[in-house]
Amino acid sequence: MSQVSLRDIRSYPRLELALEPGLVLVTGPNGAGKTNLLEAVHVATQGISFRTRQDAQIVRRGAEEGLARVAGRRGDVGVETEVRLSVRDSKRIRLNGATVASAEELRSRAHTLVFTPDRLAVVKGGPAARRAYFDRVLVRALPARADLPTAYGAALGQRNAALRRVAAGLSDVTTVDPWTAQVAALAGQLVDARARVLSLLSPVFEERASELGLEQATLGYDIEPPSREALDERLSRDLERGTTGLGPHLDEIRIAAGDRDLRTFGSQGEQRIAVLALLLAEAELLAGQGGVAPLLLLDDALSELDADRRRLLSARLGLAGQTLVTATGAEALPLAPAQLLAVTPGEVRPA
Structure with a gap:
């Protein structure tokens, strides 16, 4: 996954984000929107949230629709997925420009695992x-x-x-x-x-x-x-x-x-x-x-692990393909990530 585009998803009115391959560490204080970012990526790649089955809850408050789109590569093949959510209508899903009938079909063609x-x-x-x-x-x-x-x-x-x-x-x-x-x-x-x-x-x-x-x-x-x-x-x-x-x-x-x-x-x-x-x-x-x-999304996975276990987990994740990990600070990850991002409400930027 190399590009994330969001519009009116949770705390993000509009976001264009480029991601590096490998281990990406997403940092920020509690409540800044780290989990919202992982949720949006999950929606874009799996058609559903890992937090709720109510699409209207994912759309930014005050908006009628939300959009989550990601682009990248699956092996040697380019992949772009797009999920449009509405507070009133059914979700609409596209994969490489073609309409996908259901979230189940999308999940069968793109794997994302979450903690x-x-x-x-x-x-x-x-x-x-x-x-x-x-x-x-x-x-x-x-x-x-x-x-x-x-x-x-x-x-x-x-x-x-x-x-x-x-x-x-x-x-x-x-x-x-x-x-x-x-x-x-x-x-x-x-x-x-x-x-x-x-x-x-x-x-x-x-x-x-x-x-x-x-x-x-x-x-x-x-x-x-x-x-x-x-x-x-x-x-x-x-x-x-x-x-x-x-x-x-x-x-x-x-x-x-x-x-x-x-x-x-x-x-x-x-x-x-x-x-x-x-x-x-x-x-x-x-x-x-x-x-x-598969794409891995790990939200607050490093807490309650001591320094040695965080180092071992970080090393293993570095071998696992592309992974997004959230933490309140960069010090939570003992090894240097491929990319470090900082989240403030409604915004994500390189740290």
Whole structure:
């Protein structure tokens, strides 16, 4: 990515910004607009914000529309993306001048990975946060199986609706059967795909976590998908509760260090290292598959890391393609970045 153009996005009425390849450090006081800049780049490359799903919240207050555009190269190929947001209408997305039907299509053709302090929920939050995270990795890393999380969720929703209709006396119990069969079939495929993703991520995740001082880090997902027979056996309980009580929508994915589950027995610093190691592992996986490193956006990633770990992370990020990192001051980054930017409200300039 070499050029960012913004108009009426969050705190930026208008911005034209040239970026150097490599590691770019974005500095400024709290509230100056550092996160807004990363969010705008994410919108331009992924079609969505990492902070909200309400497009109107991204448009600058008092404006009717906002524009986020980036240009650069993906390997040897020039790429320009443009996302127009409106407080009233649907977003409009273009890639190299051609209209893109959806944000999902844009994300399938341009990879951007993000770290924010909120992403610690992947480790410290409940099982749903981990399932959602690894299913997003699945979509990016296994494009041939990218529809599985959505397809399983749709079949599960239909089975749950059928269960509630039967419990209300509006349908016969046999109407649940087709959805039970579909849920069982898709559950097996989804479990297999998740296991494949974790097997691809695990070796690099363990290496990167160890580099950052988190020893014996592991990912665990040893799950048997529910069979049709198992779902049938608990039909009466599912009818009583109006929901399917067995399947990958309830699975746990374990992130551990040795015999310690980091959700319960990890420090805040260890949880941060685990999330950063996951991001680095996914970036290397995607780069190995597609030959092009994804764009990395790291917001406040360096806080709560000591000087040695900041140096190690900085060195690794310097090898990862193009990365934008935010911090309140340049001293947060032990190594010299390829470019240093200073943010004041509504403005970004070379420091």
